[in-house]
Amino acid sequence: MERLIQGFEEFRRDMTSEHRELFARLASGQTPHTMFITCADSRIMPELMFNAQPGDLFVYRNVGNIVPPYAQHVSGVVAAIEYAVTALNVQHIVICGHSDCGAMKALQNPAALKGKPSVEQWLKHADVARYVVEKNRPTIHGAEGLRYLTEENVVGQLENMRTLPAVAAAMANGSLRIHGWIYDIANTEITAFDPLEGRFRPLDSRDANVPDATPHARFSTPLPIASAA
Template sequence: MERLIKGFEQFRRTAFPEKRELFEKLAGGQTPHTMFITCADSRVAPELFTSSEPGDIFVCRNVGNIVPPYAQFTGGVSAAIEYAVAALKVQNIVVCGHSDCGAMKATQDPSKVASLQAVSAWLRHSHIAKVVVDANYTFHDPAEHLAKITEENVVAQLDHLRTHPSVAAKLMAGQLQIHGWVFDIEAGSIKAYSAKQGRFVPLEDSLLETDDLGTLPHATPPSRLSANGATAGDTL
C-alpha cells in the first residue's frame, strides 16, 4: 500500500496539474471511442500500450478476457458491453488476450484450477478454444499449444460478443467495429485477427503497409444493411 500511496502523491504533484484541463472536462462525463475487453492480469496495461489518455477507452477486465454469450442471466461483462455500445456509443470493441496467460494455461490443463470452483466455472467459456485447437492442430511444444489456445480464445470471445443484441444491431448497421488482439508481453507487440484472412497478423507490419487505417486487420463482419443496399431506418 505504501507504494500506491506514494504513487498517488506523485500523481497529485505532477500528472494531475499537467492534465488538469482534461480532468475538468472529464468531470462532466465520458465519451470513449473504444471498449477494451482484456485480462485482469497485472502485466496487461491497455492504456499504456495504446498510449491512451483518460477518457479514451472504456476498459472491462476479467480472468481470461472472456465475453460470456448473451443470456437471460446477465453479469458484469454483459452489462458493461450493453452500456458501452448503447449508452456510450463506442465505435470499436477490442477483445485482447496476451502471452503467458494464466487463464489460458488453466484452459490448456483444467486440473491446475480444479480446486478453484469459481475460476473453473468461469473458464468454461474458454473451453471451446482448447477443443478447436486439439481437433485441428498437433503441437508437441506446450508453448506453441498455449499460444494457439490464446488466439482461438480471442476468436471464440468475438463469436460470443456478436450474440449480444446491442452489438448485433450496431454491426448490422455498420456502426461498430470489433477487433481481436493478442499482446505479447515480452516483445511489446500485438497480433490482430483478420477476419478476411482467417488468421492473426502482426499489427505493426500492417501499419507499415498502409496509410489507410480502415484497411487494417479487423474482425468486423460486413454490414448486412449495406450489403442489401439498405440504410439504417429503412423499412424492408
C-alpha cells in the first residue's frame, strides 16, 4: 500500500504540463471513442498497450472478460456497456481476452474452482466456450486447448453482447462496431477475430472497420492457430 501512496505522489510531482492541461479539460466531461472490456488480470494495462491518453478509453474489467447475455444476469458490465453506448456514444467496443488467463484455465480444470463458488457461478457465462471446444476439438487439451478456449470465449462474449438492446440498436444503424481481440502477454502481440475468415489473425488497420458478420462454421475446417497465421 505504501508503494501506491508513494506512486501517487510521484505521479502528481512528475506530471507534464500537457497532462495537467488535459486533466483540466477533462474535468467537466469525457468523450471516449472506445469501450475496452478485458480481464482483471494485472498483466494487462490497456492505456499503456495502446499509448492512450486519459479520456480515450472507457475501460471495464472483470474475471474472464465476460459479458452476460441480456436479461439473464444484471451485472456491472452490462450497465457499463449500456452507458457507454447510449450516454457516451462510443463508436467501438472491444472485448479482449489474453494468454495464460486464469479464468480460461479454470474452465479447463474445474477442480481449481473448489472453494470459489462466486467465481464458479460467474464462469458459467463462459461455459459456451468450453462446450464448443469440447464438442469440436475433443482431443485437444493443454496449451492448444487453452488457446481455443480463449478464442471461443471472446467469440461467445461478442455474441452475448449483441443481445443487449442498446448494442443491437447502435449496430443496426451503423454507429457502433464490436471487435474481439486476444492479447499475447509473452510476445506483446494482439490477434483480432475476423468474422469473414472465421479466425483470429494479427491485428492490423483493417480491424478499424471489421464487418459485423455473424461467425459460423468455425470448425468446419482445421482452425488455423493465431500465432501460425
